[in-house]
Amino acid sequence: MATAEGIDGGNGVLLRPAVAGDAVRWLELLHDPDHRRYASPAFVEVPADVDALAERLAGSAAAWSESAPGTLVVVAPETPEVFLGDIGWRWSTGERLAAADLGYGVHPDARGRGLARRALVALTRWLLAPDGRGLARVQLDHSTENPASCRVALAAGFEREGIRRGYLPLRDPDGSVRRHDVCLHGTVTPPP
Numbered sequence: 510m511a512t513a514e515g516i517d518g519g520n521g522v523l524l525r526p527a528v529a530g531d532a533v534r535w536l537e538l539l540h541d542p543d544h545r546r547y548a549s550p551a552f553v554e555v556p557a558d559v560d561a562l563a564e565r566l567a568g569s570a571a572a573w574s575e576s577a578p579g580t581l582v583v584v585a586p587e588t589p590e591v592f593l594g595d596i597g598w599r600w601s602t603g604e605r606l607a608a609a610d611l612g613y614g615v616h617p618d619a620r621g622r623g624l625a626r627r628a629l630v631a632l633t634r635w636l637l638a639p640d641g642r643g644l645a646r647v648q649l650d651h652s653t654e655n656p657a658s659c660r661v662a663l664a665a666g667f668e669r670e671g672i673r674r675g676y677l678p679l680r681d682p683d684g685s686v687r688r689h690d691v692c693l694h695g696t697v698t699p700p701p
């Protein structure tokens with residue numbers, strides 16, 4: 510169910526607009542080595558500090574209220590103030606094609622309990638529902654070196670559609686950037 514407050518997945522996750530209080534834990538996620546490795550610098554910019562991130566979060570509620578592309582915070586219904594992860598969408602090839610690309614990350618202390626899968630299901634349902642965002646297609650790419658993200662996508666009903674070679678620039682642990690082959694997943698039906 511989607512309201513001004515966000516999306517209640519009905520599956521143990523809420524997706525809500527970001528607030529300044531999310532910045533500390535969000536920055537911890539952005540600095541996590543796995544996140545740094547698999548979130549592309551082409552799309553994810555790491556802010557200098559908590560204040561810079563909090564400033565960036567200020568537009569989150571407005572983006573949600575306009576159903577504009579953006580990022581939502583993943584929380585548990587019983588602790589809606591505790592940032593557990595993020596999930597966002599952007600146009601794949603422009604608004605006319607009504608297709609979105611998704612990305613997600615889960616705070617290191619909240620991994621391994623199905624949060625990414627549940628958040629992906631919740632956002633995808635809303636994006637594809639005729640009475641939600643009403644899109645025609647939702648897709649995501651993950652590095653072929655990131656099997657955890659592949660498990661998440663498959664578990665959320667995103668079929669594997671092929672490999673895009675050299676598609677995504679990603680950061681190696683030594684800081685150098687290398688283009689990875691990615692696995693493309695997509696769905697055109699809201700997950701049950």
Ligand SMILES: CC(C)(COP(=O)(O)OP(=O)(O)OC[C@H]1O[C@@H](n2cnc3c(N)ncnc32)[C@H](O)[C@@H]1OP(=O)(O)O)[C@@H](O)C(=O)NCCC(=O)NCCS
Nearest residue numbers: 543544547614615620621622623624625626651656657660
């Ligand atoms: C990938 C990520 C989002 C998963 O979040 P999560 O909430 O722990 O995910 P879930 O609990 O829903 O599922 C994780 C699945 O990956 C599996 N997994 C975890 N690490 C794995 C690994 N190294 N190899 C293979 N599978 C792995 C888990 O067993 C689980 O599969 P299962 O449900 O079939 O048992 C999280 O690890 C993360 O934020 N990583 C860094 C950022 C990132 O990679 N983002 C995605 C970019 S495409």
